[in-house]
Amino acid sequence: MLEIKAQDVVDRIAFDNPWWGPAGPATRLAFQNEPRRKYFWPFYHIVKDISVNRAIVLMGPRRVGKTVMLYQAVRQLLDDGIPSSRIFYASLETPLYTGLALEKLLSYFRGRFGHPHDASLFVFFDEVQYLRDWEVHLKSLVDSYPGVRFVATGSAAAALRLKSRESGAGRFSDFILPPLTFAEYLAFIGREEALIQSVEGPGGRKRYVTTSIDELNAEFVNYLNFGGYPEAVFSETIQKNPDQYIKSDIIDKVLLRDLPSLYGISDIQELNRLFTTLAYNTGHEVNIEGLSQSSGVAKNTVRRYFEYLEAAFLVRRVERVDQNAKRFKRAVHFKVYLANPSMRAALFGRLDMTSDTMGALAETAIYSQWQHSRSVDLHYARWSGGEVDMVALAGADQRPLWVTEIKWSDRPRRALDELNPCLEFVKRNPEIRDVLVTSLTISEEGVDCQGVLVTFRPTSLHAYILGANILQEADRPDGL
Numbered sequence: 001m002l003e004i005k006a007q008d009v010v011d012r013i014a015f016d017n018p019w020w021g022p023a024g025p026a027t028r029l030a031f032q033n034e035p036r037r038k039y040f041w042p043f044y045h046i047v048k049d050i051s052v053n054r055a056i057v058l059m060g061p062r063r064v065g066k067t068v069m070l071y072q073a074v075r076q077l078l079d080d081g082i083p084s085s086r087i088f089y090a091s092l093e094t095p096l097y098t099g100l101a102l103e104k105l106l107s108y109f110r111g112r113f114g115h116p117h118d119a120s121l122f123v124f125f126d127e128v129q130y131l132r133d134w135e136v137h138l139k140s141l142v143d144s145y146p147g148v149r150f151v152a153t154g155s156a157a158a159a160l161r162l163k164s165r166e167s168g169a170g171r172f173s174d175f176i177l178p179p180l181t182f183a184e185y186l187a188f189i190g191r192e193e194a195l196i197q198s199v200e201g202p203g204g205r206k207r208y209v210t211t212s213i214d215e216l217n218a219e220f221v222n223y224l225n226f227g228g229y230p231e232a233v234f235s236e237t238i239q240k241n242p243d244q245y246i247k248s249d250i251i252d253k254v255l256l257r258d259l260p261s262l263y264g265i266s267d268i269q270e271l272n273r274l275f276t277t278l279a280y281n282t283g284h285e286v287n288i289e290g291l292s293q294s295s296g297v298a299k300n301t302v303r304r305y306f307e308y309l310e311a312a313f314l315v316r317r318v319e320r321v322d323q324n325a326k327r328f329k330r331a332v333h334f335k336v337y338l339a340n341p342s343m344r345a346a347l348f349g350r351l352d353m354t355s356d357t358m359g360a361l362a363e364t365a366i367y368s369q370w371q372h373s374r375s376v377d378l379h380y381a382r383w384s385g386g387e388v389d390m391v392a393l394a395g396a397d398q399r400p401l402w403v404t405e406i407k408w409s410d411r412p413r414r415a416l417d418e419l420n421p422c423l424e425f426v427k428r429n430p431e432i433r434d435v436l437v438t439s440l441t442i443s444e445e446g447v448d449c450q451g452v453l454v455t456f457r458p459t460s461l462h463a464y465i466l467g468a469n470i471l472q473e474a475d476r477p478d479g480l
Contacts, residue, residue: 009100010112013088013112017089019074025079025084029074031071035188037065037184038471039069039177040069040072040073043058043175044076047149048149053142054171055139056149056150056172058152058175058177059174059175061179061250061254062254063230063250064177065230073151074124086119086122088106088109088123090105093127100131101131102125102134117145125138125151127153129258130154138152139172142172179339179371181368184471185227185228186219186464195219196209196210196216210461220459220463221352224358225239228341228342232246242342242350243346245346246342251275254314255268270297274295274297274309277291277295278315278336278338279344283363283364285382287332288303314339315338316336317334318334318336318337319334320335321381322381323425324429325400325429339368339371341361341365341368344361359407359409362407363389365459369463370470376401378390378393379393381403381425387421389404389405399431400432401433402434403432403434405437405438408440409439409440412439413442423449423452435454437454439456439458439459442458
């Protein structure tokens with residue numbers, strides 16, 4: 001039986017690193033001309049800053065552009081004058097690399113160029129989950145080669161997140177790449193400048209307005225159907241069949257392969273039933289008992305699987321507070337949201353402007369934008385006779401900062417009594433500074449509702465503003 005020769009591995013490594021060839025930095029790289037996500041510059045900033053001896057673990061859901069960002073980082077390093085011989089890329093899903101330790105791959109690279117032990121290098125390991133005990137290998141390399149910036153990425157997000165935290169304490173820095181924001185989606189399809197304008201508001205504060213709320217709403221519906229994934233944005237084939245791409249290539253691979261292999265799940269259909277139940281109920285309040293009955297999965301198993309699905313960036317849980325913005329000692333009820341609203345369309349069919357589920361999906365999308373920020377602690381409020389969709393708590397005392405009611409309708413502006421629960425909540429918590437109600441088309445500020453000043457803003461515009469504001473500092477060459 002023939003065995004893989006070392007020279008075959010060396011040749012493959014050279015093939016995967018074309019910038020080592022005669023053209024050097026001028027080599028055309030994969031994805032170098034594709035739009036960069038707004039996360040690129042903060043990611044590149046920590047890649048290039050080798051003053052901190054830690055590996056970067058780039059994680060996130062499948063198909064959000066992690067490999068693309070690696071290649072774009074290589075392109076930027078070359079453009080910044082880093083010698084091509086100091087940059088190494090290897091995808092661990094390459095068959096020739098099966099069973100090879102990270103140390104061995106690094107030794108091939110160092111041997112080719114005669115790099116000394118203390119050389120300053122940039123090493124990218126893509127799809128690292130294909131190597132058993134990758135976290136042990138990577139931690140050892142970080143300790144052994146302080147001059148090397150190691151970057152690892154993979155699609156098995158749950159595995160990366162779990163093992164990065166358990167084994168990489170003090171050695172790994174996690175970098176989360178979420179799905180596209182609505183602002184990124186508009187930029188990718190080239191409609192941001194046509195649909196959004198920046199104007200000067202009161203006190204010179206910049207604010208965003210739309211040139212056509214109808215067109216913006218139409219693109220928002222497209223975003224809900226397929227816009228969370230960069231590849232889908234550029235492919236009409238995927239847009240026409242999101243179930244085949246998003247469900248088969250993204251959801252099923254996580255449910256049928258990643259999670260079972262990581263956690264030893266034997267009943268895959270049970271996991272699939274629970275996720276389907278959660279996806280159908282996105283934007284709604286649930287509890288463990290109800291989920292168990294609806295999915296046919298035992299309560300203890302529901303709790304365990306829910307943790308796995310959160311770790312895999314498929315769903316997120318939002319905890320409840322009462323009418324006084326206080327947490328419950330025993331959190332029985334919570335809301336569940338898909339991390340990417342496009343997953344629901346892939347599972348249950350495309351949406352249009354008038355779909356019954358647009359309200360829940362609009363709420364899911366607004367929560368999805370907030371995945372890109374760690375600055376607020378989001379909850380929802382519910383009590384006997386009332387509910388508020390989004391409550392932001394701040395500070396050590398967890399005081400309520402602002403509230404948002406998410407509507408896909410203009411009716412609440414005409415029938416203000418529909419906002420009574422929100423107004424009651426604000427009056428009970430006078431420290432709240434901002435009250436926002438989203439709408440279908442209405443933009444209006446300073447509306448007096450029972451002595452409470454309310455801002456009305458279209459949901460689609462609000463989704464854009466969230467993404468633009470949260471990420472505006474990210475799209476800068478000087479980093480964070």
